[in-house]
Amino acid sequence: MKILSLAKLSRLFLMLIIGGLPSVLFSQQEVKNREIYVPFDDLQTILASGIQRIYLPRGEYEELLKKAEFKPGEAPPQETVLRSAKYRITIQGDSAIITGDLEVESLSPGLQQLPLGFAGVSLLQVMNGQQTATLIRDSDVGIRLLMAKPGKHQYQFSMSAPVQHAAAKQSLSILLPHAANSTIDLTVPGNIEIKSGASVLERTVDVATNQTAFKLLAKPGPLVLSMSLNNKLLKSERIVVARNVLVAELTQAIERLHGTFSMQIVQGAASEFRYRVPDQFEVTNVTAPGVSRWSVAKENDEQILTVDMRVPQIENLLVHITALRSAPATGSWEFPAIQPLDVLVSTGVVGILADRRLAVNSLETAGVISLDTAVLQRALPASIFVVEPGAPLIRVLATYYVPQTDYSIKADIAQPENRTHVQTST
Incomplete structure (x- = not known):
């Protein structure tokens, strides 16, 4: 078994370092696009296989390359998002009591605003856990929810809305914020039917309490419900x-x-x-x-x-x-x-x-x-x-x-x- 001297080991180690330098330096060099110059008369031969092509001046081509070099920004496209909404509507005579559980998320630090599309309702209370939420009203956008911290938050909304009674029907017209994950539960006294305004997923009649419960398909836009009157209300009016x-x-x-x-x-x-x-x-x-x-x-x-x-x-x-x-x-x-x-x-x-x-x-x-x-x-x-x-x-x-x-x-x-x-x- 041969034992290499310290001088030989030093020379061998130096050779390995020097030999690896070109590959490291090459990897750190900027990659350049290759350009091929072809006579204009021979372009038809080279591009014969393609059926879609366009000729651009050199300056316009360079400008398009700069625009194509898009780097994603650090800030999100929007600062806040409404993740889910669960609404429960209870008809009580001439009014409707509405409660909503909204899950929202602030994507950026600092004070952020979330526009909420409400119409036809009166806000009674908005809570974030045990604390009262902060809202501002804008004549252009409407109601905005203020959030001071990033992350997900749960808010509880309490609202009321008027119920209109006509000769043979009762109607409710409101606008609630819509999310991709939204549900609407409706409870009405008596044995009634929904004539128009919403797609009914499930209908249940509770004979003991004399109530009808509906599960409605939530859709963006106004909720305009037309319902039949219950028998007791028909007799009284x-x-x-x-x-x-x-x-x-x-x-x-x-x-x-x-x-x-x-x-x-x-x-x-x-x-x-x-x-x-x-x-x-x-x-x-x-x-x-x-x-x-x-x-x-x-x-x-x-x-x-x-x-x-x-x-x-x-x-x-x-x-x-x-x-x-x-x-x-x-x-x-x-x-x-x-x-x-x-x-x-x-x-x-x-x-x-x-x-x-x-x-x-x-x-x-x-x-x-x-x-x-x-x-x-x-x-x-x-x-x-x-x-x-x-x-x-x-x-x-x-x-x-x-x-x-x-x-x-x-x-x-x-x-x-x-x-x-x-x-x-x-």
Whole structure:
């Protein structure tokens, strides 16, 4: 094994250092672009493979190179950003309570401003944790949020907005700051639907609390919601006047009621109409434009007919009702009235049609005005003219104008004795 002397080791180390200097110096030298000079006549041969090219003067080419050397700046393109927003809207009568959890971020040190697009709302409180946030109002930009420290921050907004009520709907028009990650939860009293203004992601009806909850798709721009009214609000704000034509048809076998009710909606809207039906009578038919369904139920020992509409009605409506009692009207008889409920005024014309074979005696009235029978003949409901096979001949017995719901018409009705008429010839 050979041992190198100290002098030889020094010379070898120096040679290694000197040998590595050219590569280090070459790497530190500025890289220059290579230029090739080609005669103008030979350019077509060199550029034959390309189909897109342009010729520039030398000065313009150098200027474009300088513009292409873009170096990213140290400052961000904007100083603040709204990262997420979660809104909860609760309708309470004529106002909406809005709470929002906003996550914002300041990207630069120092005092920064974040413009917030609010419209149609009144700011009640803005908190950053336990501290009150600082806001400024600008006539051009609107409301700006001030942040003194860089980083992410959480803010809680409390707001209110008016809710407009029309004949058959309630509406809310507001503008809230939008972020890429935004959600909107809406809670409204009653069982309602959103007619327009937002895309509904989820709808839940809580029967116990009588509330409807919505999850809405958040979009940039104003939020203009049009919603239906709940049933309780419809009843409290509506004014309905009823004009009626009610006819009692009396035969030896049955007793039938034919009613035409003109429901005149003076104010508000009506999603249902209710009628009190006499005992022992069964409702056989209900017709009206826009009827969704009808049902009869017992309420406080009374038969109540409920006619539900597909959409709340804001215009006058004709409701035709037919009810049947499968027993003859004999003995002491009183006019069986179908009375509209939840109306301001109920007036109309009532009439009695009787089988020609029935004997109607001792007709007594109270709270009515006698009319010519021709008035009733012109206002007879269409259901009367549906004649069944074997139906007896009937006659108009009496016609009255009823100015109020408190009236009575009584009579004694007797069936004639059975007789046999025989005629022979010899």
